[in-house]
Amino acid sequence: MTPLARATRATKIAAIVCVMALAFLLFSAWRSQPRPPRSVVSEPSDAAGTPERATADEVEAVWASGPFRPLPNVETRVLASDIRTAMYGDTDGVPSGQMGALAAIIAEQLSAKAAETPDAYLRLIESDPHTRWLESPDPWFKELEYQWAWHGKDQPAEVFEDPLRRARWLIEFMRDNRESRPTEARLEPGDVFVRSARVRTEEQVRARLWSGTPGTETRRWIKGAAGPATQLRIAKRQIGEVLSEYGQTTVVETNMVVRSAGGHLSVWQAIWYWDPKVQTWSNYLMGRRAVTNPGYTGTYY
Numbered sequence: 626m627t628p629l630a631r632a633t634r635a636t637k638i639a640a641i642v643c644v645m646a647l648a649f650l651l652f653s654a655w656r657s658q659p660r661p662p663r664s665v666v667s668e669p670s671d672a673a674g675t676p677e678r679a680t681a682d683e684v685e686a687v688w689a690s691g692p693f694r695p696l697p698n699v700e701t702r703v704l705a706s707d708i709r710t711a712m713y714g715d716t717d718g719v720p721s722g723q724m725g726a727l728a729a730i731i732a733e734q735l736s737a738k739a740a741e742t743p744d745a746y747l748r749l750i751e752s753d754p755h756t757r758w759l760e761s762p763d764p765w766f767k768e769l770e771y772q773w774a775w776h777g778k779d780q781p782a783e784v785f786e787d788p789l790r791r792a793r794w795l796i797e798f799m800r801d802n803r804e805s806r807p808t809e810a811r812l813e814p815g816d817v818f819v820r821s822a823r824v825r826t827e828e829q830v831r832a833r834l835w836s837g838t839p840g841t842e843t844r845r846w847i848k849g850a851a852g853p854a855t856q857l858r859i860a861k862r863q864i865g866e867v868l869s870e871y872g873q874t875t876v877v878e879t880n881m882v883v884r885s886a887g888g889h890l891s892v893w894q895a896i897w898y899w900d901p902k903v904q905t906w907s908n909y910l911m912g913r914r915a916v917t918n919p920g921y922t923g924t925y926y
């Protein structure tokens with residue numbers, strides 16, 4: 626091989642080495658970039674694996690595709706039985722008695738919220754021995770202050786300082802402006818979707834509830850803007866205290882379609898945790914999800 630040929634070959638080898646080194650550096654840099662967090666709820670997909678994005682009209686049509694039960698003036702006992710019968714999904718490992726107790730709590734909430742005036746709901750929550758009124762040190766109290774700052778300007782200051790009067794004001798405001806009063810609900814068998822899980826930490830709650838949920842269910846229930854409830858009271862024993870004491874507990878999420886006094890449809894969603902010490906369900910999170918009218922997602926607890 627001539628000196629020129631050897632030099633040419635060496636140049637080519639050096640070029641290849643440089644290209645490989647550059648490729649390795651670029652790959653290493655890409656791997657070192659922070660990765661976006663994985664969604665708790667996977668994107669629904671069809672059988673071929675292609676994302677299937679249902680339109681708002683399609684989802685709302687599914688919500689509306691069944692008989693609705695009028696809520697006012699229905700006996701709470703009857704409503705609880707209907708809710709329990711309507712439940713489907715994943716309740717493996719949750720004793721039947723506990724699911725019945727949860728249906729009764731949801732029925733009491735729904736019946737009281739559907740009443741013509743706030744009185745029934747105020748009596749219900751004030752008599753609950755396992756909850757208390759929110760106080761200023763509670764993180765959720767800031768939302769009450771926010772609502773008051775924007776919408777309570779014309780009210781006397783003493784209304785906000787009294788928990789019961791403050792709650793009445795908020796309920797009346799949300800009824801008048803956020804269509805928070807439910808009037809009908811879908812309660813036929815298969816109309817209330819339920820997920821359950823055992824958790825050891827609070828961080829596991831949402832991830833485990835929706836892990837492995839079929840795409841058909843996420844398309845039905847996880848569509849549209851969601852708004853959390855404005856809390857009026859809080860469980861005396863928070864989930865962190867329960868987990869610290871018992872090491873683990875059961876959490877259940879319930880989803881049902883409701884129609885408001887203004888005629889709009891939404892999904893009323895709530896997550897509950899079981900407190901073995903007091904033998905009852907406490908609310909972890911509550912809210913409403915809407916499609917065509919995302920502004921009407923407000924509710925209260």
